[in-house]
Amino acid sequence: MASVSAHPDVMEKLVSLAKRRGFIFQSSEIYGGTGSVWDYGPLGVELKKNVKDRWWHAMVRARDDIEGLDAAILMHPRVWEASGHVAGFTDPLIDCRNCKRRFRADDPAIKGTPGAPDAQCPVCGSKGTLSEPRLFNLMFKTFMGPVEESAAIVYLRPETAQGIFVNFLNVQQSTRQKVPFGIAQIGKAFRNEITPGNFIFRTREFEQMEMQFFVEPGTDEEHFEYWKAQRMEWHRSLGLAPDRLRYKPHEQLAHYARAAADIEFDFGGSLGYQEIEGIHNRSDFDLSRHQEYSGKKLEYFDQPRNRRYIPYVIETSVGADRTTLALLVNAYREEEVPGETEGRTVLGLAPSIAPIKAGVFPLVKKDGMPEMAERVANDLRRAFPIFYDDGGAIGRRYRRQDEVGTPFGITIDGQSTQDGTVTVRDRDTLQQVRVAAGQLRGYIAERIGPNE
Numbered sequence: 001m002a003s004v005s006a007h008p009d010v011m012e013k014l015v016s017l018a019k020r021r022g023f024i025f026q027s028s029e030i031y032g033g034t035g036s037v038w039d040y041g042p043l044g045v046e047l048k049k050n051v052k053d054r055w056w057h058a059m060v061r062a063r064d065d066i067e068g069l070d071a072a073i074l075m076h077p078r079v080w081e082a083s084g085h086v087a088g089f090t091d092p093l094i095d096c097r098n099c100k101r102r103f104r105a106d107d108p109a110i111k112g113t114p115g116a117p118d119a120q121c122p123v124c125g126s127k128g129t130l131s132e133p134r135l136f137n138l139m140f141k142t143f144m145g146p147v148e149e150s151a152a153i154v155y156l157r158p159e160t161a162q163g164i165f166v167n168f169l170n171v172q173q174s175t176r177q178k179v180p181f182g183i184a185q186i187g188k189a190f191r192n193e194i195t196p197g198n199f200i201f202r203t204r205e206f207e208q209m210e211m212q213f214f215v216e217p218g219t220d221e222e223h224f225e226y227w228k229a230q231r232m233e234w235h236r237s238l239g240l241a242p243d244r245l246r247y248k249p250h251e252q253l254a255h256y257a258r259a260a261a262d263i264e265f266d267f268g269g270s271l272g273y274q275e276i277e278g279i280h281n282r283s284d285f286d287l288s289r290h291q292e293y294s295g296k297k298l299e300y301f302d303q304p305r306n307r308r309y310i311p312y313v314i315e316t317s318v319g320a321d322r323t324t325l326a327l328l329v330n331a332y333r334e335e336e337v338p339g340e341t342e343g344r345t346v347l348g349l350a351p352s353i354a355p356i357k358a359g360v361f362p363l364v365k366k367d368g369m370p371e372m373a374e375r376v377a378n379d380l381r382r383a384f385p386i387f388y389d390d391g392g393a394i395g396r397r398y399r400r401q402d403e404v405g406t407p408f409g410i411t412i413d414g415q416s417t418q419d420g421t422v423t424v425r426d427r428d429t430l431q432q433v434r435v436a437a438g439q440l441r442g443y444i445a446e447r448i449g450p451n452e
């Protein structure tokens with residue numbers, strides 16, 4: 001259980017901002033919503049895409065020892081027997097026979113011993129209606145083909161990792177990679193979470209960014225330490241405050257793990273520090289199990305040493321949605337503006353992560369300003385996501401962009417149509433500089449910096 005954070009709880013404000021400004025909507029909202037499933041709106045999809053692009057760049061494009069993969073969500077059902085998910089991916093649950101609610105067995109709100117007459121339901125308050133804990137598998141089941149029978153059961157994958165394990169030799173042999181090397185993928189995962197919540201922190205459908213690094217047994221500990229450090233550095237590079245990030249070593253290890261550590265982010269309020277990424281030393285558990293269950297050899301042949309072995313795996317596993325939430329929480333601030341009566345809400349996102357890079361505003365809708373502003377916007381749009389806004393007082397237009405994290409506000413004023421310069425306002429310092437319209441693209445690109 002996380003302790004209460006020194007950072008304020010901004011979740012409720014974020015949920016409202018996210019909806020109002022088109023970052024994130026509740027799924028199927030007009031039907032009353034689907035529990036813990038969320039849709040990304042125009043700004044949210046850009047923000048999450050920037051997160052995924054950054055990860056892909058750092059993990060695949062910028063390295064010659066990691067290959068990309070996009071494995072299917074539906075896999076052979078035996079995969080989940082081999083991985084241990086059919087038998088072990090479970091939570092002990094308690095049902096209330098009166099109100100039909102379900103609780104995790106470790107829910108602190110439950111009073112008494114579930115199954116006993118004195119146990120009390122935390123929702124309806126009735127006594128003696130709570131069942132004994134029963135194991136509940138978190139995988140979503142569906143059927144392959146036209147017949148709904150047990151032989152046709154398939155699962156929506158609860159993690160992307162298994163798609164990588166079963167393709168280990170396909171990728172290694174087709175790319176001629178030598179151990180140590182990695183395989184990375186980004187994709188949807190599904191878990192029938194019992195206590196989902198906290199907005200997009202824990203959802204039933206989410207995206208993972210996972211990388212399995214295949215190493216020679218005996219070298220696994222040094223690779224584990226290397227990846228721990230690399231991944232922490234990546235989170236910092238996105239702009240997450242270093243003092244809100246920490247490692248948390250696992251005290252209890254999963255059945256497959258030799259070592260594991262989480263990277264945690266302080267989400268503020270009572271949520272506090274929570275896992276955003278897991279780094280695991282999975283030993284040769286997964287490949288050995290798939291070898292056993294499929295009957296196909298999954299060994300690596302080390303040619304120079306004429307030696308065959310099943311590699312160990314160091315896994316880095318991070319949620320794209322959870323990272324997006326951490327970035328929003330980290331960026332949200334409300335502040336006074338010197339010399340103004342109205343305060344402002346700002347998303348202080350790093351420019352390279354922000355969904356819109358610049359707002360373009362004609363100061364007034366006359367004297368050639370809208371025409372020039374449109375030319376400027378069209379030119380910039382070829383390079384960056386831009387928002388054109390000619391409605392309302394200029395101060396209001398700035399505020400609207402501050403609230404969604406747009407780092408630059410470009411205003412075309414009376415001087416612009418005379419000398420071809422525009423003003424560029426910095427979201428954080430509020431300082432304005434004049435830049436020649438012809439040099440704007442280069443100027444903004446330099447201020448955004450490389451997307452890596």
Ligand code: GAP
Nearest residue numbers: 159161201202203206276277278317318319322
């Ligand atoms: N392959 C290992 C694995 O899946 P995990 O700790 O269960 O490990 C890794 O998940 C990451 O996936 C978590 O750190 C989190 O960022 C994300 N994640 C897991 N369950 C999630 C959920 N229900 N909603 C959103 N993100 C989730």
